[in-house]
Amino acid sequence: MSNWFKKNGIHIGIILFFLILCFVYFSPAFQGKVLMQSDVQKAAATQSEIMKYNELDGKAPLWTNSMFGGMPTYQIWLKYPSNITTHIIDGIKASFPNPVDIVLLYLIGTYFLLIVLGLSPWLAAVGALAFGFSSYNFIFIEAGHSNQAMAIAFFPSILAGIFLTLKGKYWLGAAVTGLFVALEIRSNHIQMTYYLFIALLILMGIECFYAYKNKTLNTFGKSVGVLVLSAILGVAVNAGTLWTTYEYGQFSTRGKSNITTDNLRPNNGLDKDYAFQWSQGVGETFTLLIPNAYGGASQPMLDAESNVAKAIVAKGADINQATGFAQQMPVYWGPKPFTSGPWYFGAFVLFLFIFGLFIVKGKLKWWLLSATILSILLAFGKNFSLVSDLFFNYFPLYNKFRSVEFNLVIASLCVPILACMAIFEATKPSADVKDVVKKLKTSAYIVLGILVALLAIPSVLFSFKADNHQEFLTQLNQIAGGDNSFGQSIASALIEDRISLFRADALRSILFIVVGIGVLWALINKKIAQPLGLIIIGLVVLTDLWSLDKRYLNDEKFVAKAIMNQQAKPREVDEFILRDRDPHFRVLDLSISTFQSADASAFHKTIGGYHAAKLKRFQEVVDKQFTGSLNQDVLDMMNTKYFITTGKDGQSASMQSNGTATGNAWFVNAIQYAKNNDEEMNGISSFDPIKEAIVHEEFKPLIEGEKVGVATNGSIKLTSYHPDLMKYEYTADKNVVAVFSEIWYPKGWNLYVDGEPKSYFRANYLLRAAVLPVGNHKIEWKFEPTSYFLGENISLFGSILLSLILIIAIYREIARKQPA
Template sequence: MSNWFKRNGIHIGIILFFIILCFVYFTPAFQGKVLMQGDVQKAGATQSEIMKYKELDGKAPLWTNSMFGGMPSYQIWLKYPKNITTHIIDFIKASSPNPVDIVLLYLIGTYFLLSVLGLSPWLAAVGAIAFGFSSYNFIFIEAGHSNQAMAIAFYPFIVAGVLLTLRQKYWLGAAITALFVALEIRANHIQMTYYLFIALLILMGIEFYHAYKNKQLKAFGKTLGVLVASAFLGVLVNTGNLWTTYEYSKYSTRGKSNITTDSAQPNNGLDKDYAFQWSQGIGETFTLLIPNAYGGASQPMLDGKSAVAKALVSKGADINQATGFAQQMPVYWGPKPFTSGPWYFGAFVLFLFIFGLFVVKGKLKWWLLGATVLSILLAFGKHFSLLSDLFFHYVPLYNKFRSVEFNLAIASLCVPILACLAIYEATKPGADSKLMIQKLKTSAYIVLGILVVLLAVPTVLFSFKSDTHQDLIGQLSQVAGGDQSFGASIAAALIDDRISLFRADALRSLLFIIVGIGVLWALINKKIAQPLGLIIIGLVVLTDLWSLDKRYLNDEKFVAKAIMNQHAAPREVDEFIMRDPDPDFRVLDLTIPTFQSADATAFHKTIGGYHAAKLKRFQEVIDKQLTGSLNQDVLDMLNTKYFITAGKDGQTASMQANRTACGHAWFVSEVKFAKNNDEEMQAISSFDPSKVAIVNQEFKHLIEDKRAGAPANGKIELTSYHPDHLKYEYSTDKNSVAVFSEIWYPKGWKMYVDGEETPYFRANYLLRAAVLPAGNHKIEWKFEPNSYFLGENISLFGSIILSLILAMAIYREIARKQPA
């Protein structure tokens, strides 16, 4: 045991240092406070019904009616208990408060990867800090993109596993690759997993080229086989969540359009404008070096000392008015609709990346460079359509994802790795110090020269004007009663403020790079001991990134749990509706952007909500029937029992009951057939849903074969409500068509009449309907998706195999290190 501590003591010490860093940065989290994360609050609202029944039943329902009329809950929250990685992630989350768990994964994962690359613990720690504290890794956390952040945190572990396998350490490499591929997928952000897959394809392409060149294709084939098997095992472990997601995706907004005549709807995948809405501006690449090159975040940053405030004071405004006005001015001037902050990798880290292009040799450098360049080009999205359109139209699955700027997550890992390799090459024993100093100077001339020019003449490359600059001048002029000169002068002052922010951060980056170059020069010339030099470089990197991260994720973002609970408290009108004993009805809240907000889902089953992949049919109904003007017939068939509207004062909310809501289920007296989806959509534009059912002709045989007629005194009522298990009782004097105010989703819902499974069909474009036999009967609707239940059993099988491989890899490593 003492030998083990001697061998690993420095690693334990560095991990303890990482823990201390997290404790200091996130002190409020250790004091019981919670981070105000917008997306986490949204997620909590959308999960309200799921968590309610999870507490009652001990397990979450597979379906929820809390938003968009209803959708599978595995697209919102589900446990997947037979997946071993579910429990590993639960353990990680329980080991430290949010968000310390994710930041520790950033740091430990990168440290492990760089150790696999053979770097010293001190240098690996520098690289871990460079990646872990990269600005967007913290911005993701602040925004509440927890799954996305965790998916990125597993990147280094996967790359380490792949590199170990490429070195023919098959058992260890395969075990690590399989485990962390499984964890990566379970983090449930397929977009980030997809981007890593693209980067690894580049790596394998380079490896294949060298294997072919060196006539080692047989060894490469074996390695590739091990990696494919490892990745397959990671997929196998996640069969439950992957199968359900794949199955659902065909019916979601990521799938094909149901309407053929609507040119606004993409035939497959997302609309391109929507997918590329968050594209990184080409000039915004400079934020990797100068964080405020484009003004930083969309949130206000100016104060009473700003040029805008001074300009207003010069025109007669008092300082308080001028300060308040300046605080509302947009400093971010990039092309994105808004941003939470810049992609910043650290000034000296980026300098080291450039330096690494000169001093690092070998295929790993070309992979890091290639993956970095591709990720940056793809992040440009609509601003570099030559490449982006190629990927969007021809690369499988690429058009399923939005916010293409997230491609930069790959660069955020590759840049620190090459930066650390540059330090290693420049300072390793036997390195030509004169040659390294020469290349250090070349790198300095390039990077410092750019910074000096931009400091002197910022407008040589940048206009500091957004695309809506003229609109802003017009708005400012209107504030001054149509005074154009006023608008122009305030807009000019805003440009001055943006230039000041740019210059301040350019100078900041210049200083960090100069200090870093000085320390690296001393290391190359052996003026200081290597551990001390690396510690100083680590402090330079940490100080740079730490101070930048504090702009976006700081102590003020943490609040007491009581304050968080108050934020989610229902209004008086919500409490009134919640007292309705009816277990299943819907609400339309018009006080919020109902189809983009999750607020109402916290308290009601709403026809609105927020989800990035809602059902395609529901989105089409929103676009055609509920946008611009509300179609009352559609609201009635959705059993929209209450409308929430703004009061006369614009602040309070009031409630209005909808007397024509159709209820949970009803018999119709007439069925009208539509030839296709387009005709079906057109038919529900104006009809009486309480009497008429619009049915697509593809289901005609299910109705005519049963000879259904109009019931004389038919009655049907809901007797038991559970999100994924509904019970009805009905009586009718003849075979009759009943429409249920439940969303049609064919992959899992089954209908039983007196315990016998009975076919059903789609009605009114969105709902379920069936021909019910005459008499008094009981109906059960059960959501029993085979993709979940069979998928979970396959996940269990994969989890057992993964556990055995991990055990074997650990055994072999222990046996290998035992003294003879």
């Protein structure tokens, strides 16, 4: 045991150092405070009904009615207990407070990868700091994109498994790759996994070329075979997750349009303008080197010392008024609608990347460079359509994802890896010192030359004006009461403030690079010992990124749990509606942006809500029936019992009951058949839902052979509500058609009459309906998706197999290291 500690003591020490860093940075989290994350608050609201029944039943329901009339819980919150990685992630989260768990995964995963690549522990620690504290890794956390951050945190470990396999360590490589692919998929952010997959395609292409060149294709083929099997195993472990996601995706806004004449939505995938809305500006690439090159975040940051404040004071305003006005000025001037901060990799880290292009040799450099360039080009989106349109139109599944700037996560990992490899090559005992110093000087001339030029003449190269500058100027003139000269002076002062922010950060980057170059030069010339030099470089990198991250994720973002709980406190109008004992009705909250806000979902089964992938049919109804004006007939058929509107004062909320809501289920007198989805949608534009149903003619055989009549003496009522199990009782003197105010989703809902399965069909474009037999009967609607239950069985098998491979791999490694 003492031998083991002696061999691994440095690794344990460095991991403890990472933990201490997290403790210091996130000290409020260790004091019982929680991070105020907007997306986490939204998620809590959307999960309200799920968590209620999870607590009651000991398991989460597979369906929820808390948003958009109803949808599966797959992409909201679901446990998947048969998946071993569910329990691993739960264990990680239980061991460390949020967001310490994610940052530790950033750091330890990258450290592991760089050790696998053959770097020393000290140098691997530098790389871990460079990636772990990269600006957007913290911005993702601040925004509450926890799944996204978790998925990114597993990138390095997947790469480590791949490189172990390519080195011929097949059992260990397979175990590591399979485990972390499984964890990656379970993080449930397919977009991040997809971007990693693109980078891995490039890696395998380069490895294949070199294998052909070196006549080692057989060995390469064996490695690829092991990796493919590992990936399949990772997929099998997540069969429940992937199957349900794939199945749901076909019916979501990522799937095909149902309406042929729909110009608002694409036939397949996302609308390009929507997908490319958050595209990185081409010039915005300079934020990788100068964080405030484009003004930083959209949040206000000017103060009393700003040029804007001084310009207002010069017009006679007091300093408090001037400061308040200045704090409303938009300092970010890039092309995105808004941003939480810049993509910044660290000035000296980026310098080392450039240096690495000169000094590092071999296939790994070409992969890191290629993946970095492609990720940057794809992040440009609409601002560089040559590459983006090619991928959007022809690369499978690429058009399913939005916010293409997130492609930069690949560059954020590749840049620190090549940076560390540059240090490794420069400080090797066999390195030619003169040649290394020459290349160091060349890199310094390039990077520092660019920075000095930008510092000296920023306005020559950049406008510092947003795309909507003229509209902004018009607004300023209106605020100034038509005094155009005053509005122009404010706009000019704002530009000067943006230039000041630019110059301050350009100078900041120069200082970090100069200090870093000095330390690296001393290392190359053996003026200082290598461990000490690497520790100093690590401190330079950490100081740079730490201070930048604190601009966006700092102690002020943490609040007491009591304050966080107050955020979800119901209003008086919500409490009034909650007193209604009816187990199942819907609410339309017009006091909020109802189809973009999760607030109402915290308390009600709402027509609106917030989710990035709602059902496509529902979105089409929103586009056709709720845009411009609200279709009362559609609201009635969805059993919208209450409307919440904004009060006369513009702030308070008031409530109005809807007397024409249809209820949970009803018998209709007539069926109107539609030839296609377009006719079906047009049919519900104006109809009486309580009397007639609009049905697609594909379902005609389910109705015409049943001798349906009109019930003269009948009733139907909901007797028991559960999100994925609803019970009804009814009486009918004839075979009747009943329409249920429940969302149509054909992959999982089953209808039972007195325990016997019964066919059902779609009615009114969005709802479920069925022909019910004459008499007194009991009905059950059960949500029983095969994709979930069979997928969970496959997950269990995959989890057992993965566990066995891990045990074998660990045993073989221990046996290999034992002395003969």
